[in-house]
Amino acid sequence: xxxxxxxxxxxxxxxxxxxxxxxxxxxxxxxxxxxxxxxxxxxxxxxxxxxxxxxxxxxxxxxxxxxxxxxxxxxxxxxxxxxxxxxxxxxxxxxxxxxxxxxxxxxxxxxxxxxxxxxxxxxxxxxxxxxxxxxxxxxxxxxxxxxxxxxxxxxxxxxxxxxxxxxxxxxxxxxxxxxxxxxxxxxxxxxxxxxxxxxxxxxxxxxxxxxxxxxxxxxxxxxxxxxxxxxxxxxxxxxxxxxxxxxxxxxxxxxxxxxxxxxxxxxxxxxxxxxxxxxxxxxxxxxxxxxxxxxxxxxxxxxxxxxxxxxxxxxxxxxxxxxxxxxxxxxxxxxxxxxxxxxxxxxxxxxxxxxxxxxxxxxxxxxxxxxxxxxxxxxxxxxxxxxxxxxxxxxxxxxxxxxxxxxxxxxxxxxxxxxxxxxxxxxxxxxxxxxxxxxxxxxxxxxxxxxxxxxxxxxxxxxxxxxxxxxxxxxxxxxxxxxxxxxxxxxxxxxxxxxxxxxxxxxxxxxxxxxxxxxxxxxxxxxxxxxxxxxxxxxxxxxxxxxxxxxxxxxxxxxxxxxxxxxxxxxxxxxxxxxxxxxxxxxxxxx
Amino acid sequence: xxxxxxxxxxxxxxxxxxxxxxxxxxxxxxxxxxxxxxxxxxxxxxxxxxxxxxxxxxxxxxxxxxxxxxxxxxxxxxxxxxxxxxxxxxxxxxxxxxxxxxxxxxxxxxxxxxxxxxxxxxxxxxxxxxxxxxxxxxxxxxxxxxxxxxxxxxxxxxxxxxxxxxxxxxxxxxxxxxxxxxxxxxxxxxxxxxxxxxxxxxxxxxxxxxxxxxxxxxxxxxxxxxxxxxxxxxxxxxxxxxxxxxxxxxxxxxxxxxxxxxxxxxxxxxxxxxxxxxxxxxxxxxxxxxxx
Numbered sequence: 001x002x003x004x005x006x007x008x009x010x011x012x013x014x015x016x017x018x019x020x021x022x023x024x025x026x027x028x029x030x031x032x033x034x035x036x037x038x039x040x041x042x043x044x045x046x047x048x049x050x051x052x053x054x055x056x057x058x059x060x061x062x063x064x065x066x067x068x069x070x071x072x073x074x075x076x077x078x079x080x081x082x083x084x085x086x087x088x089x090x091x092x093x094x095x096x097x098x099x100x101x102x103x104x105x106x107x108x109x110x111x112x113x114x115x116x117x118x119x120x121x122x123x124x125x126x127x128x129x130x131x132x133x134x135x136x137x138x139x140x141x142x143x144x145x146x147x148x149x150x151x152x153x154x155x156x157x158x159x160x161x162x163x164x165x166x167x168x169x170x171x172x173x174x175x176x177x178x179x180x181x182x183x184x185x186x187x188x189x190x191x192x193x194x195x196x197x198x199x200x201x202x203x204x205x206x207x208x209x210x211x212x213x214x215x216x217x218x219x220x221x222x223x224x225x226x227x228x229x230x231x232x233x234x235x236x237x238x239x240x241x242x243x244x245x246x247x248x249x250x251x252x253x254x255x256x257x258x259x260x261x262x263x264x265x266x267x268x269x270x271x272x273x274x275x276x277x278x279x280x281x282x283x284x285x286x287x288x289x290x291x292x293x294x295x296x297x298x299x300x301x302x303x304x305x306x307x308x309x310x311x312x313x314x315x316x317x318x319x320x321x322x323x324x325x326x327x328x329x330x331x332x333x334x335x336x337x338x339x340x341x342x343x344x345x346x347x348x349x350x351x352x353x354x355x356x357x358x359x360x361x362x363x364x365x366x367x368x369x370x371x372x373x374x375x376x377x378x379x380x381x382x383x384x385x386x387x388x389x390x391x392x393x394x395x396x397x398x399x400x401x402x403x404x405x406x407x408x409x410x411x412x413x414x415x416x417x418x419x420x421x422x423x424x425x426x427x428x429x430x431x432x433x434x435x436x437x438x439x440x441x442x443x444x445x446x447x448x449x450x451x452x453x454x455x456x457x458x459x460x461x462x463x464x465x466x467x468x469x470x471x472x473x474x475x476x477x478x479x480x481x482x483x484x485x486x487x488x489x490x491x492x493x494x495x496x497x498x499x500x501x502x503x504x505x506x507x508x509x510x511x512x513x514x515x516x517x518x519x520x521x522x523x524x525x526x527x528x529x530x531x532x533x534x535x536x537x538x539x540x541x542x543x544x545x546x547x548x549x550x551x552x553x554x555x556x557x558x559x560x561x562x563x564x565x566x567x568x569x570x571x572x573x574x575x576x577x578x579x580x581x582x583x584x585x586x587x588x589x590x591x
Numbered sequence: 592x593x594x595x596x597x598x599x600x601x602x603x604x605x606x607x608x609x610x611x612x613x614x615x616x617x618x619x620x621x622x623x624x625x626x627x628x629x630x631x632x633x634x635x636x637x638x639x640x641x642x643x644x645x646x647x648x649x650x651x652x653x654x655x656x657x658x659x660x661x662x663x664x665x666x667x668x669x670x671x672x673x674x675x676x677x678x679x680x681x682x683x684x685x686x687x688x689x690x691x692x693x694x695x696x697x698x699x700x701x702x703x704x705x706x707x708x709x710x711x712x713x714x715x716x717x718x719x720x721x722x723x724x725x726x727x728x729x730x731x732x733x734x735x736x737x738x739x740x741x742x743x744x745x746x747x748x749x750x751x752x753x754x755x756x757x758x759x760x761x762x763x764x765x766x767x768x769x770x771x772x773x774x775x776x777x778x779x780x781x782x783x784x785x786x787x788x789x790x791x792x793x794x795x796x797x798x799x800x801x802x803x804x805x806x807x808x809x810x811x812x813x814x815x816x817x818x819x820x821x822x823x824x825x826x827x828x829x830x831x832x833x834x835x836x837x838x839x840x841x842x843x844x845x846x847x848x849x850x851x852x853x854x855x856x857x858x859x860x861x862x863x864x865x866x867x868x869x870x871x872x873x874x875x876x877x878x879x880x881x882x883x
Contacts, residue, residue, distance in 0.1 A: 029813045029824065033680035033688075033803060036776040037838040038814055038825045055830050059810075 004076035004122060004564075011071045015064050022060050062580035069573035073566045078121050085125045086143070087175035088113055090155055091185035092130045093162035094470065094537040098186070098289045100203055106157050108202035109184040113152055116182050116200065117143050127175050128152065131167035131185075132512065133160035133471020137174055158512035159291050159532035160471025164189050168197065186540075203540075207236030209260060209283060210292035210538035211244070214531070216272070216279040216299045226275030226299060231267045232283065234260035235539040240285075246270045247280035255284065275299050278516050278529065292538045296516055296529035298466040304328040305459040308342035311349045314363070316442035320451035321346075327455055344458040359428040359458035369396035369435050373414025375446075383457045384410045384421055384430065388449055395441040398433040407431075411450075419450070421457070426504055430454045466528045474508040478522050487521035492530075592697040592736045597866050601701050604870065605882040606669060606708065606766070607856065635659045669708040670725045670765030672791060673699060674757060675739065678716035679818040680774050682744035684800025684862045691798050691862040692770040693739045695869060699768055700735045702879070704728070709765075712738050715753035716746030722757070725765065747818045748775045754782025758789035767791040768878070772798055773846055780849050787853065794856040794878050795846060801863050804839065806832050 003009070032038070054061065090113060096106040117126065122144030128151050130136045138155075141148035164183065168191050171181050180196050186203035213231035218224070234240050239261045246253045253272060260266045272279070276299050283293040307321060309331045321329045330342070337345065337356045345357035349365035375390040390411065397413035404422045411419035413434060418441075420431040432454070436442050441450070460477065468474050478487070478501070489499040489508050492515025499508045499519075506522065511530045518527040532538075593601070638647060638658035646660040673696045681689040696712060703710035704727065711725030712735045723731075723738050750771055757767075767786050773779050773795070786793045808831075813824035827835070843859055850857035858876035860869055873879040 027811055027813045027826070029815050030808075031683065031817045031820075032814050033683040033772060033800070033817055034774040034776070035814060035816045035822065035825050037774075037842065038827055038831065038835050039838070 004078055006075060006122075008071055008074035008076070011074065012068070015067045015071070018064060018067065019060070022057075059580060059583055062576055062583060066573055066576040066580060069569050069576055073569035073573060076564065076566050077569070078564050084121070084123065085127070085175055085179040086120060087127045087129060087171040087179050087181045088116070088152075089129045089131055089135075089164075089167055089171050089181060089183045090152070091162050091164065091183070092132045092155055092157050094157070094159045094291050094532050094534075095186055095289065095540060096202075097157040097291055098203060098206055098208070098540050100206070100288075104157075105186045105203035106155065109186075109200070110152055110155070112200040112202050113182070113184045114149065116198075117148065117152075127171075127179070129167070129171055129174065130155055131162040131164055132158045133163070135167040135170040137170075158470055159514040159530070160469070160512055161533035161535065161537050165191055168192075206288035206540040207238070207240075208288045208292070208538055208540045209234050209236070209240060209242060209285075210289070210532075210534045211281050211283060211295040212265065212292075212534045212538070213267075214279070214281045214295040214297045216275060216297050218275060218300060224275070225271065225273050228270045228272055228275075228279055228281070229267060230270075230281040230295070231265050232258055232260055233265040233534070233538070234262060235541060237262050237541070243284040244268050245282045245284060246272065247282060248272060248275070249277040278527075288540050289538060291514060291532045292534050294514070295531050296467075296514075298527070298529060305344060305455055305461060306330070306342045307344045307346060307455060308332050308337065310337060310345055310347045310354055310357075311363075313346070313348055314436040314442070316447060317346070317348070317363070317436050317451065320448040321455075323448050324452050324455060326461075344455055353424065353427065353429055357427070359460075360430070361454055361458060362429060362431045363436055364398045364431070364433045366398045369398055369438070370413070370416055372396045372438070372440055373416070375418060375441060376412050377410065378412050379408055379410045379421075382408060382410045382421065384419060384450070384453045386453050388446055388453065390441070390444070390446050393441050393444045393446055395434045396438050401433075404429075419454075428458050428460070430458055464525050466525065468511055468528060468530055469533050470512055470514050470530050471533065472511060474506075474511060474517075474528050476506040476519075476522070476525065478504040478506050487519060490518045490520070492516055592693070592739065593701060597698070598701065600867070600870060601698055602705065603882055604702055604874070604879045605706055606671065606699070606702060607877045607880045635661060669703065669706075670763060671699065671703040671708055671710040672725060672757075672761065672765050672767040673710065673712040673735070674754065674767055674769045674771075675712060675714050675742070676716070676748070676750065676753075676769075676771030677714045677720060677742045677744050678746050678748040678771075679744050680748055680772055681798075683817050684803060686800075686862050687744075688772055688798040688800055688862040689742075689744050691860065691864065691869070692796075693742070694866065695770055695796060695798075695860075695873070696739055696768075697736060698866075698870065699878075700732055704732045706882075710735065713757055714738070714742045715750075715757065717749035718753050719757050719760070720746070722760065724761075748772075750775050750779035751777070751782035751785075754779070754793075755785045758782075758785045758791060761789065761791070764790040764792065766794060768794045768796060770796045770798060772803075773842075778845070780846075783849065783853075783855075792855065793850075794876075795850050795858070796873075796878070797843060797846060797857075797859040798862055799839075799859060801861050804836075804861065806835060808832055 090109060096109060098105045100108055120143040122142060124143040125140055126143050126148060127140045128138040128148060130138065138151050164185065168181060168183065175181065180198065182198045182200055184200045184202060186201065188199045188201065191197060210233055211230055212233045215229045216226055218226045228246055230244055232244060239259060241259050243255050243257045245255045254270065256268050256270060258266050258268060278296055278298055280294065280296045305327045307327050307329045309329060313331060321327055337354055339356040344359050344361065345354060346361045346363065347354055348363040350362050353360035353362065372394040375393045375395050377385045377388060377390060379385055395413040395418055397416035397418045400416055403420060404424060407420045407422035409417040410421050418434045420433065422429055434441060441447050464476055465474060487499055487501060487506060489497040491497045492513055497508060497510040497517065499506060514530050514532045516527060516529050519525060635648065635651065636659065638660050642660050648659050648661045651657065651659045675692050675696050677689060681692060700710050707727050709725035709727045710731060711723050713722040714720045721738055721742065723734055750773060754769065783793045808827055809829050811826060811828040814827050815824050816822050847857050856876045856878045858872050858878065860872050870879060
């Protein structure tokens with residue numbers, strides 16, 4: 001049992017004062033003719049003496065009992081059959097930012113949470129957690145602690161989606177087996193176990209539109225121009241007339257009106273001249289949830305891959321490189337290779353990558369090659385084997401040699417490795433252990449495709465993610481030599497965001513806010529965009545009207561769990577008062 | 592002490608005829624079968640040492656050479672001894688018990704004097720504090736009334752000792768009406784027994800106050816002995832009243848049983864009784880009777 005208002009116990013001092021007064025009160029004296037007839041009979045035992053003493057002070061006992069009952073009622077005792085620990089799990093996913101009249105769902109959620117906290121005994125330990133892409137533990141507080149209320153008010157909604165079942169599992173671990181879990185969300189989901197779970201639903205169904213897809217591509221024929229594709233979905237029950245603004249690098253390029261039927265999507269295509277940088281799309285009309293009315297994407301960098309050829313180049317190799325418009329080839333001849341001079345170095349006749357080379361294509365030049373044998377793809381999923389058709393193509397591979405640690409054999413000529421891919425000292429190496437001059441692969445249509453794949457894999461073009469959903473981390477591989485670099489990440493509001501570098505792995509986990517993020521200090525990219533999650537978040541009609549039961553038979557309630565026994569105590573106090581009145585009148589002979 | 596109406600009531604009463612007076616000194620209005628120093632001859636008996644020589648019949652001696660004494664019929668003059676307790680406990684009660692005792696003593700005195708009986712009064716607490724020997728005649732009424740009026744309650748109760756002291760000072764028999772509350776822890780039977788031994792016939796009149804019979808106690812109070820205020824107070828409450836009343840009844844019953852065993856008159860009256868009720872109680876107990 002706990003006390004909501006323990007300060008009332010100070011009134012027990014009055015009970016002590018009553019007893020002291022009764023004890024110190026001078027008893028009335030009466031003069032009688034004799035005392036020997038008043039001698040009490042011998043008590044049978046101490047129990048009889050105790051009973052007699054109790055009977056003698058019965059009125060005082062009743063008066064003290066009345067005061068104690070009233071004071072106990074003032075202290076607001078609550079009896080909770082459940083545990084004294086609780087977990088308050090607040091959904092801070094994107095949909096919680098939806099507007100509800102003059103407030104938002106997250107504000108309603110805070111009120112629901114606070115009402116639960118107000119009903120809990122003040123000594124209950126409450127762990128506050130938030131649920132979006134990850135489950136965040138904000139700490140443990142006493143239910144009546146003002147810090148808990150502040151922490152609740154400081155909760156911020158993100159643009160990420162919430163994995164409530166996973167968050168509930170985390171809450172069970174954090175709170176312990178006996179903890180009661182209060183989930184504050186705008187919708188309920190089925191859980192593995194509903195034991196000890198209370199759902200607090202905040203919000204009602206609402207109409208909403210969202211930009212669910214935004215893509216920008218350069219036109220192959222005219223790489224300086226491009227096309228923007230934006231898909232808008234109407235989650236509401238009525239058709240909506242809206243408009244989409246296309247923005248490039250913060251400048252509005254144009255507005256296109258759209259009409260979206262109920263519960264359907266519409267795609268808008270816009271051609272953009274001089275496309276590049278950051279492309280954004282924005283809905284012009286306001287709806288319940290504003291976070292999903294805007295979306296961004298980054299346009300590919302048109303700069304060609306710099307390829308340097310070291311050693312004697314092969315004709316077929318030169319031809320294969322020349323057909324790739326995204327590649328600029330430079331033959332070094334005998335010139336020294338400078339650091340960062342090329343994105344990819346083709347080293348013909350090399351066994352090991354040359355110094356200062358970033359990514360390297362080694363082309364073997366052994367004294368003799370093995371007999372030609374049919375080629376086969378050993379790693380179809382590898383990027384080097386993308387769209388590579390070597391059926392019926394043969395090739396002569398170099399004699400077998402030891403493979404470097406972690407090397408992957410992508411192509412084989414018979415049993416011999418023909419193309420090996422590995423990373424060495426932070427740089428990618430593709431080892432083509434085949435003759436590029438002999439008949440077979442060099443003369444096949446697969447050879448330029450292979451060379452294109454090799455250049456693409458070595459340069460890592462297109463491998464860097466430039467767009468992530470809110471709540472998901474960004475992971476990049478930094479360029480060689482940038483492992484110890486000081487890389488900084490700025491969020492959409494210009495404030496720094498935490499970025500961790502482990503070797504050449506750059507990770508940015510703080511992606512809850514949608515918008516354009518800038519990365520400074522690396523050459524592998526200038527930034528990335530974070531877009532809001534729309535799946536499961538933008539459809540605000542999923543919220544059931546309270547107090548409907550969500551799917552899965554989840555028990556939803558908005559009341560506290562502790563039983564306040566103030567009223568029974570007051571009833572007891574009244575009963576004691578009646579007993580005292582009766583006892584007093586009986587003693588006075590007036591009954 | 593007595594109003595005219597009360598006197599008229601008393602004129603119709605007499606002391607109970609069952610009492611046997613020891614000594615008579617003059618003609619009264621009571622005829623008894625008791626042999627005494629009267630005029631009318633009743634019988635002879637042999638001389639016994641101690642007999643009055645003047646009662647020896649010398650004629651019989653001369654004739655029979657035997658010493659015989661003449662027994663005459665006594666004319667029934669009662670010697671009434673009024674023993675009134677004036678200890679401090681008699682001042683307790685509302686109305687106080689001494690007022691009732693004084694009233695009763697006065698009434699008995701009046702009746703006795705009107706019947707030409709000898710009556711005396713003694714007041715006592717732990718010992719006899721005043722003594723007016725029995726005498727007949729109307730002046731005795733006034734002397735007794737004056738004694739009673741002058742008496743004030745004080746001292747502690749030692750009834751047995753006071754009765755013993757008194758019995759030791761009187762000669763001859765008589766009716767000794769002891770008017771007291773008989774509140775003595777050690778009892779007062781020894782004193783009554785000594786009165787009997789000394790030839791007196793005790794009549795016991797116990798006077799109690801209504802609040803002593805039915806104490807009105809609801810809350811806890813401290814009881815203080817009126818005769819010994821310095822003694823430790825006794826804490827009493829509603830739960831101890833029943834035990835007190837049982838003790839009270841047991842004490843009175845003991846007194847009553849003693850009187851019944853010895854053929855003595857005993858009555859318990861309340862100090863709040865009216866005069867009529869007081870006389871009625873005395874008549875019921877045989878202490879008084881209608882004159883006739």
